[in-house]
Amino acid sequence: MGEPILELRDITKSFAEGTVLNGISLTADRGEFITLLGSSGCGKTTTLRIIAGLESCDSGAVILEGRDVTDEPPERRGVNMVFQNYALFPHMSVEANIGYGLKIRRRPRAEIRKAVSDALEMVRLPGYERRMPSELSGGQRQRVAIARAIVNEPKVLLLDEPLGALDLQLRRQMQIELKRLQKQLGITFIYITHDQEEALNMSDRIAVMKNGVFQQIGTPSEIYDRPKNAYVAQFVGSANVLTGTAEYADGRLMLRRGDVRAAVTDPGTGIGAGAPLHVAVRSEYIDFLPPGTPGFAAVVKEKSFAAGMLRLALETPDGAEIIASRHGIDSELVPGDAVTFGFDAGHAVVVEAEDAT
Amino acid sequence: MQRERRGENAAFLAPMYIFTVIFLIGPFVYMLVLSFLTRAETWGVVNSFTLRNYERILEPLYFNTFVESVKLAVLVTALVALFGYPFGYFMAKLPPKRRGLMLMLVMIPFYTSSLMRLYGWIIVLRANGLLDKLLMALHITSEPLKILYTYPAVAVGMVYALLPFMMLSVYSSVEKMDWALVEAARDMGASPAGAFLTVTLPLTMPGLMTGVILTFVPSMGLFFVADILGGNKIVLVGSLIQEQLMKVHDQPFAAALSVIMMLMMTVMIWLYRRVTGSGEMEGML
Numbered sequence: 001m002g003e004p005i006l007e008l009r010d011i012t013k014s015f016a017e018g019t020v021l022n023g024i025s026l027t028a029d030r031g032e033f034i035t036l037l038g039s040s041g042c043g044k045t046t047t048l049r050i051i052a053g054l055e056s057c058d059s060g061a062v063i064l065e066g067r068d069v070t071d072e073p074p075e076r077r078g079v080n081m082v083f084q085n086y087a088l089f090p091h092m093s094v095e096a097n098i099g100y101g102l103k104i105r106r107r108p109r110a111e112i113r114k115a116v117s118d119a120l121e122m123v124r125l126p127g128y129e130r131r132m133p134s135e136l137s138g139g140q141r142q143r144v145a146i147a148r149a150i151v152n153e154p155k156v157l158l159l160d161e162p163l164g165a166l167d168l169q170l171r172r173q174m175q176i177e178l179k180r181l182q183k184q185l186g187i188t189f190i191y192i193t194h195d196q197e198e199a200l201n202m203s204d205r206i207a208v209m210k211n212g213v214f215q216q217i218g219t220p221s222e223i224y225d226r227p228k229n230a231y232v233a234q235f236v237g238s239a240n241v242l243t244g245t246a247e248y249a250d251g252r253l254m255l256r257r258g259d260v261r262a263a264v265t266d267p268g269t270g271i272g273a274g275a276p277l278h279v280a281v282r283s284e285y286i287d288f289l290p291p292g293t294p295g296f297a298a299v300v301k302e303k304s305f306a307a308g309m310l311r312l313a314l315e316t317p318d319g320a321e322i323i324a325s326r327h328g329i330d331s332e333l334v335p336g337d338a339v340t341f342g343f344d345a346g347h348a349v350v351v352e353a354e355d356a357t
Numbered sequence: 358m359q360r361e362r363r364g365e366n367a368a369f370l371a372p373m374y375i376f377t378v379i380f381l382i383g384p385f386v387y388m389l390v391l392s393f394l395t396r397a398e399t400w401g402v403v404n405s406f407t408l409r410n411y412e413r414i415l416e417p418l419y420f421n422t423f424v425e426s427v428k429l430a431v432l433v434t435a436l437v438a439l440f441g442y443p444f445g446y447f448m449a450k451l452p453p454k455r456r457g458l459m460l461m462l463v464m465i466p467f468y469t470s471s472l473m474r475l476y477g478w479i480i481v482l483r484a485n486g487l488l489d490k491l492l493m494a495l496h497i498t499s500e501p502l503k504i505l506y507t508y509p510a511v512a513v514g515m516v517y518a519l520l521p522f523m524m525l526s527v528y529s530s531v532e533k534m535d536w537a538l539v540e541a542a543r544d545m546g547a548s549p550a551g552a553f554l555t556v557t558l559p560l561t562m563p564g565l566m567t568g569v570i571l572t573f574v575p576s577m578g579l580f581f582v583a584d585i586l587g588g589n590k591i592v593l594v595g596s597l598i599q600e601q602l603m604k605v606h607d608q609p610f611a612a613a614l615s616v617i618m619m620l621m622m623t624v625m626i627w628l629y630r631r632v633t634g635s636g637e638m639e640g641m642l
Contacts (some may be wrong), residue, residue, distance in 0.1 A: 048464050052541050052544055053543075053544075054543070054544065073543070073546050073548075074540070074543040075543055075544075075545075075546045075547060079542075079544075080544055080545060081541070081544045082542070083537050083541055084537075085537065087535065087537040087538050087540070087541040088541075089538060089541070089542075089556060089560050090538075091361055091560060100542070100545050100547075100555075102546060104546045104551060104555075136481060148545070149545075152545060152546070182568035184603050249411070
């Protein structure tokens with residue numbers, strides 16, 4: 001730990017359709033699990049392909065173990081990738097698939113056989129050497145794809161939404177196994193996903209990406225508890241972002257919206273009174289206040305039940321949508337009800353406006 | 358219920374069976390029977406069983422024709438594969454718009470009579486024709502090559518006539534390639550050539566093999582190419598069959614020759630299935 005193995009320096013990339021990467025930089029340490037998190041089209045796959053050497057970058061540099069590999073072809077980089085749809089060779093057995101990289105490097109046959117069987121052991125598929133990819137289930141193919149990559153002992157393992165095609169239960173199980181594998185091998189993982197739960201579960205650090213820019217890079221708790229901007233707050237914590245103006249009362253920072261104001265956590269960056277202010281509050285911290293108490297007005301729009309929580313969509317008079325969630329299956333509120341809501345200052349985090357780029 | 362449904366299916370499929378019997382099985386059986394009959398003195402056949410027609414194929418004159426035909430077919434097929442594979446490959450890798458244009462350019466000649474196109478080759482290949490003039494103008498040769506009515510002329514004509522089949526069948530299997538597989542190979546340390554040989558080539562083998570069958574089989578029978586560009590000097594099995602049927606009027610012998618050709622074809626298709634492990638042919642068939 002602490003020893004950098006991979007460094008991306010200010011990488012940009014444009015395709016005919018437009019700019020995909022807008023100058024991204026990242027340093028990954030040996031043995032670190034880094035997740036690139038973002039919705040589709042944010043540039044995360046392109047980033048991975050540039051690290052792998054499958055795509056060139058317009059400017060910037062890729063440094064692997066102190067060596068500039070920006071212009072090296074993929075076969076000379078010492079990184080391996082687990083492809084999104086596994087990309088197993090359909091005309092080769094599991095053994096030939098996993099042993100491919102070693103065979104290309106002309107390693108002795110006995111060594112290849114041993115390495116393949118060890119790798120299969122590692123991904124818990126012992127004895128599957130003779131099978132063809134077409135005879136495997138999705139989860140098994142996934143494991144073979146991982147075995148095929150780790151058998152080459154890469155400096156960095158790149159994983160492009162490896163669990164995306166699996167069902168929820170299998171995905172949870174594979175998350176745990178991947179994490180175990182990563183600890184056991186001590187290989188640096190660069191992992192792509194659009195699932196924030198997956199990212200929060202597995203990563204040492206998360207890089208939240210949007211429009212070809214890293215919005216924030218940090219540990220899961222930093223990203224979750226101290227989102228840097230509105231996008232990170234919404235994407236990772238599914239937080240509400242309330243917009244208003246900054247105000248001070250008794251030396252405390254307040255958010256003013258219309259004629260209502262509420263105390264928020266002061267980041268201590270000296271926000272001037274009257275400046276626009278964005279505050280993130282997660283849905284479970286939206287409190288309903290008794291009628292007559294000062295608070296923000298809204299109307300219940302929708303009620304739904306998901307993942308053990310009741311979800312209430314509210315709409316403020318200025319058209320902002322606020323999500324409030326509660327434990328339990330139902331509440332007395334029905335769509336159309338007028339409510340007043342507020343939040344505890346400790347749960348209201350000041351964030352930057354979403355980048356315009 | 359079950360039986361009723363099965364009857365229903367048979368009714369729907371009946372036209373297909375009738376078609377197959379009338380147009381495929383019927384003529385084949387007719388030809389097979391014919392090949393064991395005796396030729397009549399002047400015209401037609403006599404209904405007496407004989408193996409004489411097959412024995413005649415082993416006579417040096419005819420057997421050599423077979424050997425020469427196979428040799429030419431191997432040469433033509435090899436050349437067609439050599440030119441057709443790269444063409445089909447790169448065509449499939451073009452951006453979709455230009456791919457359509459290329460496909461059209463490959464297909465257009467099909468709309469012209471193939472005889473017409475062969476006469477075009479006469480203009481190119483004849484003594485002091487386009488090719489000779491070009492080569493002499495470039496000072497590559499000092500006198501006309503006189504390629505027309507030689508073995509190379511026939512080979513050129515056949516390669517030209519059969520190239521589109523190879524290009525299209527290779528194209529259709531390259532187009533289906535999952536390029537992530539090639540990237541995976543590169544990612545695991547294969548050079549571009551290594552990835553091609555271990556991944557792309559095996560996975561596009563069905564297209565190549567289809568192309569080989571679509572080239573090899575007709576190149577034994579394209580008698581008009583041999584006639585027009587070979588000037589009756591090069592006799593192929595196809596020419597032989599045509600001659601026996603149309604000029605000598607020896608129908609049984611022509612039938613026997615055809616049966617042998619069909620056997621060779623069957624062996625090739627059987628080999629194709631063994632190599633590619635699939636029952637269906639890529640693209641054209």
